Amino acid sequence: MNLETGKIPGYQLIFLIMGFVSSLSMLFLPTQPAKNLAWLAILVSIIEGLLFASIYTALALRFPGKTLVEINEFILGPLVGKIVSLGFLWYFLHLASLHLRNYGDFFTIVYPETPLIVFLIATIFVCALAVKNGIEVIARCSILLVSLIIFLYFFDLFILLKEMDLSKLLPLRNVSVQDFFKASNAVNSVSFGETIIFMMIFPFLNKYVEARKSLLAIIIAGLLIAISAARNTAVMGDLLSIFQYPTYETLKIVDVGDFLTRMEIVVSINFISMGFLKISILYYGLVLGTAQLLKLRTYHPLVFPFGVIITVLGVINYGAISELIPFALEIYPLYSFPFEIGIPLFLLVTAVVRGLPKKTKGDQI
Amino acid sequence: MNKFSLQIKKMVVLLLVLTLIPFMMSGCWNRRELDKIAIVAAGGIDKENKDKIKITAQVFKVGEIKSPQSGGSATGKPYVNFEGVATTSFEAIRKITQIASRKLYWSHNQIFVFGKEIAQEGIEKYIDFFVRDHETRLMVNVLVSKGTAHEILTTETDLETIPAMNINDIIKDLGATSQAPQITLKDIAERLLSKTSAAVAPLVEVQEINKKKHARIAGTAVFKKGKMVGELTPEESRGYLWVIGKVKSGIINVKTDDGTKRASLEIIRANNKINADIKDGQLVITVKIKEEGTLNEQDSPKNLTELPLWHSLELLQAAAIHREITAALKKSQEYNADIFGFGEVVHRKYPLLWKDLEKQWDELFPYLKVNIEVQAKLRRSGLITKPISPSTEE
Numbered sequence: 001m002n003l004e005t006g007k008i009p010g011y012q013l014i015f016l017i018m019g020f021v022s023s024l025s026m027l028f029l030p031t032q033p034a035k036n037l038a039w040l041a042i043l044v045s046i047i048e049g050l051l052f053a054s055i056y057t058a059l060a061l062r063f064p065g066k067t068l069v070e071i072n073e074f075i076l077g078p079l080v081g082k083i084v085s086l087g088f089l090w091y092f093l094h095l096a097s098l099h100l101r102n103y104g105d106f107f108t109i110v111y112p113e114t115p116l117i118v119f120l121i122a123t124i125f126v127c128a129l130a131v132k133n134g135i136e137v138i139a140r141c142s143i144l145l146v147s148l149i150i151f152l153y154f155f156d157l158f159i160l161l162k163e164m165d166l167s168k169l170l171p172l173r174n175v176s177v178q179d180f181f182k183a184s185n186a187v188n189s190v191s192f193g194e195t196i197i198f199m200m201i202f203p204f205l206n207k208y209v210e211a212r213k214s215l216l217a218i219i220i221a222g223l224l225i226a227i228s229a230a231r232n233t234a235v236m237g238d239l240l241s242i243f244q245y246p247t248y249e250t251l252k253i254v255d256v257g258d259f260l261t262r263m264e265i266v267v268s269i270n271f272i273s274m275g276f277l278k279i280s281i282l283y284y285g286l287v288l289g290t291a292q293l294l295k296l297r298t299y300h301p302l303v304f305p306f307g308v309i310i311t312v313l314g315v316i317n318y319g320a321i322s323e324l325i326p327f328a329l330e331i332y333p334l335y336s337f338p339f340e341i342g343i344p345l346f347l348l349v350t351a352v353v354r355g356l357p358k359k360t361k362g363d364q365i
Numbered sequence: 366m367n368k369f370s371l372q373i374k375k376m377v378v379l380l381l382v383l384t385l386i387p388f389m390m391s392g393c394w395n396r397r398e399l400d401k402i403a404i405v406a407a408g409g410i411d412k413e414n415k416d417k418i419k420i421t422a423q424v425f426k427v428g429e430i431k432s433p434q435s436g437g438s439a440t441g442k443p444y445v446n447f448e449g450v451a452t453t454s455f456e457a458i459r460k461i462t463q464i465a466s467r468k469l470y471w472s473h474n475q476i477f478v479f480g481k482e483i484a485q486e487g488i489e490k491y492i493d494f495f496v497r498d499h500e501t502r503l504m505v506n507v508l509v510s511k512g513t514a515h516e517i518l519t520t521e522t523d524l525e526t527i528p529a530m531n532i533n534d535i536i537k538d539l540g541a542t543s544q545a546p547q548i549t550l551k552d553i554a555e556r557l558l559s560k561t562s563a564a565v566a567p568l569v570e571v572q573e574i575n576k577k578k579h580a581r582i583a584g585t586a587v588f589k590k591g592k593m594v595g596e597l598t599p600e601e602s603r604g605y606l607w608v609i610g611k612v613k614s615g616i617i618n619v620k621t622d623d624g625t626k627r628a629s630l631e632i633i634r635a636n637n638k639i640n641a642d643i644k645d646g647q648l649v650i651t652v653k654i655k656e657e658g659t660l661n662e663q664d665s666p667k668n669l670t671e672l673p674l675w676h677s678l679e680l681l682q683a684a685a686i687h688r689e690i691t692a693a694l695k696k697s698q699e700y701n702a703d704i705f706g707f708g709e710v711v712h713r714k715y716p717l718l719w720k721d722l723e724k725q726w727d728e729l730f731p732y733l734k735v736n737i738e739v740q741a742k743l744r745r746s747g748l749i750t751k752p753i754s755p756s757t758e759e
Binding site for chain 2: 109167252261
């Protein structure tokens with residue numbers, strides 16, 4: 001009984017994770033407490049992210065070919081395992097709807113008179129198509145889209161060189177240690193920590209050991225985000241703190257000889273492609289996990305209903321942006337803690353202590 | 366499900382998609398065609414009465430902008446100024462739709478002018494909309510009028526078709542004299558956000574030439590916490606620009622031959638370096654300027670390119686720069702407005718000490734000790750070395 005027959009090679013995993021991590025993070029990150037040290041906070045959060053990711057990969061390598069839902073059941077037994085899996089599925093669902101809403105919010109700022117729901121439906125429709133086609137399709141999309149974004153990223157960096165004032169990155173002792181770590185922890189929980197979803201995708205790697213490549217992907221994506229944060233600060237300085245979408249505003253500044261101006265469209269391209277990847281991956285993990293939990297033969301019938309649920313949840317998630325920012329900074333790191341590190345760590349420790357999986361019991365390797 | 370019904374299903378899906386495409390591809394939700402929008406080229410804001418403001422929006426009349434070849438007679442001006450009066454910027458802008466047949470489109474706005482009264486009252490409450498709205502842009506050039514913004518936007522133009530373009534091009538060429546800063550909305554917002562740094566903006570006035578009103582740049586307006594507190598003359602403005610390293614070019618006049626003759630030196634390039642130090646418990650700012658120029662004009666009969674004279678010319682140049690900086694510094698300390706951003710320099714150097722200094726900056730700044738070190742070089746003397754006047758030596 002295999003829900004997903006597709007296989008992805010290791011390098012596609014790198015692209016997937018890079019797209020996943022750097023998607024919304026390049027535009028919107030809860031780094032406000034770190035002020036001009038946002039880039040440093042992100043660098044620190046990479047370390048935290050690597051710690052998380054190594055736990056995920058250790059688990060994945062211990063139980064090759066098993067998704068998170070199956071691992072839960074294997075370690076915690078059928079009942080408790082199912083309850084924990086249910087928690088994870090809720091987390092994925094909520095996350096997908098949050099990101100979908102973020103995505104829609106961005107467009108309602110550019111198109112103020114278009115209803116939010118139009119963007120949500122249009123987006124989830126494309127994501128649903130991708131999910132229905134399986135992980136192979138999403139992974140191949142990621143290569144194309146992430147390559148495009150990386151090209152645009154360096155292009156942006158180059159044309160913004162003229163506007164940068166590196167002294168705006170100083171002083172280094174501007175923020176209290178507490179605020180600094182608050183920012184880096186928040187960054188980790190919204191970007192790197194969410195790679196827990198890849199526990200649903202590791203089993204479809206050609207070679208299981210290639211799950212380790214996720215660490216490399218996190219380092220690359222982290223560096224990209226850190227450099228983009230440094231770039232934004234160098235261009236905008238303290239002004240950055242008042243904007244909702246710092247990167248968007250930064251690229252508005254571009255003016256190369258009255259010819260290359262208004263490059264914020266690049267941000268929209270970034271947002272459309274990376275947002276699509278991120279939502280698709282979360283959506284895919286969600287329907288696959290649900291199908292495994294309910295022991296279905298295929299996940300296809302779940303795609304449509306979950307799309308509706310994600311969209312509706314996206315609309316009712318929060319009323320206004322003023323509710324999102326305190327949530328992302330104060331509540332989210334706590335809320336995501338058990339899912340991103342608490343439970344995975346517990347699973348790993350339990351597996352090590354109990355010596356799981358026992359060789360005799362291993363049904364499929 | 367047999368093969369036949371599967372095919373039918375596929376056909377139905379295909380048909381549905383095909384019928385959906387025209388709806389999806391027709392364009393944006395609230396599309397605005399080019400002939401239905403009024404493209405704003407300049408905005409101005411004035412005080413109307415005690416609690417009302419007047420927004421002036423200069424709009425292209427596209428039909429009136431003709432190429433000289435087509436021989437369009439000068440029947441109408443190629444622009445129209447719409448005015449809206451209300452208590453807030455946004456409301457005033459929306460009120461314009463009651464008189465204009467089209468909705469204003471602000472994305473191509475080039476300049477934004479503040480009337481003097483508004484500037485003195487405080488600009489930040491009116492600026493908020495222009496930073497917040499998605500249509501307006503941060504890179505719009507900001508000016509302060511010596512009179513009203515409206516009179517600046519009704520000035521005559523000779524080479525350009527509309528005042529907005531005229532003023533915008535003047536601003537772009539400010540570097541040729543470096544006697545007023547080029548300031549965008551982004552710069553203003555950045556300075557307003559800072560607790561210690563003060564904002565500046567180029568000052569523009571109306572000058573009558575042959576009974577025609579022309580706009581003319583006339584120095585710099587100095588703000589303190591969003592309120593205009595004073596002006597810098599063109600010379601002081603260049604003193605300010607030396608310190609922040611924004612001098613691109615310009616002419617320095619020095620007196621030669623014991624003050625009887627003059628020489629004009631062109632600024633080729635200039636560098637700045639600002640440093641903060643604490644010496645004997647006192648905060649000292651050091652401003653280092655490195656400048657290179659050329660001798661471009663002289664009316665002295667002497668050959669100024671001869672070495673001792675050449676060096677004295679360099680010293681005179683340095684002294685002139687020093688004088689300009691001192692004048693700007695004196696004015697800014699008089700206004701107690703840290704237009705140079707010295708506070709930020711201290712902040713970067715002494716982040717821990719800054720927490721206390723920041724609160725006292727208003728008391729500290731007027732008495733701040735600033736060392737000015739100018740190193741000026743002359744590199745060339747144009748195409749000739751000796752002057753064309755016959756030498757009276759011998």
